Amino acid sequence: MTLAIFDLDGTLLSGDSDYAWGQFLVEKGLVDTQVYQEANDRFFLEYQAGTLDIHEYLAFSLAPLTQFTRAQLNELHSTFMEEKVRPMMQTKATDLLKHHKEQGHFLLMITATNQFVTQPISGALGMDHIIAPVPEIIDGYYTGKIVGVPSFQDGKVTRLNDWLAETGNSMEGSYFYSDSRNDLPLLELVTHPVAVDADKTLSKLAEERDWPHISLRN
Numbered sequence: 601m602t603l604a605i606f607d608l609d610g611t612l613l614s615g616d617s618d619y620a621w622g623q624f625l626v627e628k629g630l631v632d633t634q635v636y637q638e639a640n641d642r643f644f645l646e647y648q649a650g651t652l653d654i655h656e657y658l659a660f661s662l663a664p665l666t667q668f669t670r671a672q673l674n675e676l677h678s679t680f681m682e683e684k685v686r687p688m689m690q691t692k693a694t695d696l697l698k699h700h701k702e703q704g705h706f707l708l709m710i711t712a713t714n715q716f717v718t719q720p721i722s723g724a725l726g727m728d729h730i731i732a733p734v735p736e737i738i739d740g741y742y743t744g745k746i747v748g749v750p751s752f753q754d755g756k757v758t759r760l761n762d763w764l765a766e767t768g769n770s771m772e773g774s775y776f777y778s779d780s781r782n783d784l785p786l787l788e789l790v791t792h793p794v795a796v797d798a799d800k801t802l803s804k805l806a807e808e809r810d811w812p813h814i815s816l817r818n
Contacts, residue, residue, distance in 0.1 A: 603774040604700035605760075605786070606727075608711040608718060610779035611796045612697075613688040614817060617721060618661065618713040619644045620684040628676075631664055647712075648799065650781050654733075654752040658714065662735050665716060665742035673742075677720060685721055692816040696777075697726060706769070710760060710786065712752035716742070731759045756786045778802070787811075 609616040622640035625631045639660055646652040665673060697707060707728045711718050715732040722730040733752070736745040751759040764770065776783070776790040781801035787793040795806035795813040806813045 601704065601706045601769065603708055603769060603771065603790075604697075604705040605708045605710055605774060605776040605790065606697075607776075607778035607780065607783055607796075608709055608721065609713060611777055611816070612690070612693045612709075612725060613685070613721075614690055615688040616644065616713075617685060617688070617717055620688070621680060621717050622661065624676075624680050624684055625664055630667075630676075647780075647782070650801070652752075652782075654712065654750045654755070655746075658733055658746050658750060659744065662714060662716075662742065662744045662746065665735060666744045670740055673716070677716070681720060681724070685724075689725075690816050690818050692818060694725075696816065700775070701726070705775075710751055710756050712750065712756070712782070714746075729763075731756070731763060753782050754785045756783065757789060760786065760789075781805075 606612055626633050626637050643657045709722050709727045709730045711732045715734050718732045731751050733750040734747040736743045736747050749755045749758050774790040775792040777794045777796045779796050779798050793811045795802050797815050
């Protein structure tokens with residue numbers, strides 16, 4: 601089955617769900633407002649610059665999950681979906697997913713945003729599978745730690761290769777859509793790399809390598 605692989609933030613969504621989750625926690629008064637806001641802003645700028653330490657960031661972003669029960673977190677995420685995520689969903693992105701699905705392609709999301717935030721978003725978008733950083737859960741509670749390799753930069757390729765080995769799927773004829781320079785390792789691996797509303801670095805590379813560069817903005 602042909603793989604149609606998609607980044608999430610800035611690609612299928614018009615914004616960043618990871619950053620938005622941090623903003624949501626700040627707005628709801630669930631974290632130390634000034635400290636968390638400043639750190640969230642710093643990490644977001646580092647991500648855009650391609651200099652993010654993913655392990656440092658995940659320790660920061662997963663810490664709030666340890667303060668709530670799973671039931672409380674599910675309720676918070678439901679509100680987050682309505683207030684923050686759905687306004688970032690794009691008609692053109694939905695149409696693109698539908699186009700691939702109609703061709704019998706397997707819709708695979710690979711994102712650096714942790715699975716707690718992204719699993720429900722993946723479901724809402726109708727993806728067949730998601731690869732994302734997996735937060736550790738012990739006795740029903742998040743520990744603030746991550747399990748395995750984070751799917752970020754080269755880690756996206758590592759996690760994808762692990763999944764391919766487990767499922768027997770192949771990269772033949774594969775597509776990958778992304779907006780970010782951070783995804784260059786995976787873009788170079790697929791048959792059909794596609795830049796989507798790309799940052800300046802990826803936009804320049806796409807032009808040099810004659811990769812398609814499309815927009816999904818409504």
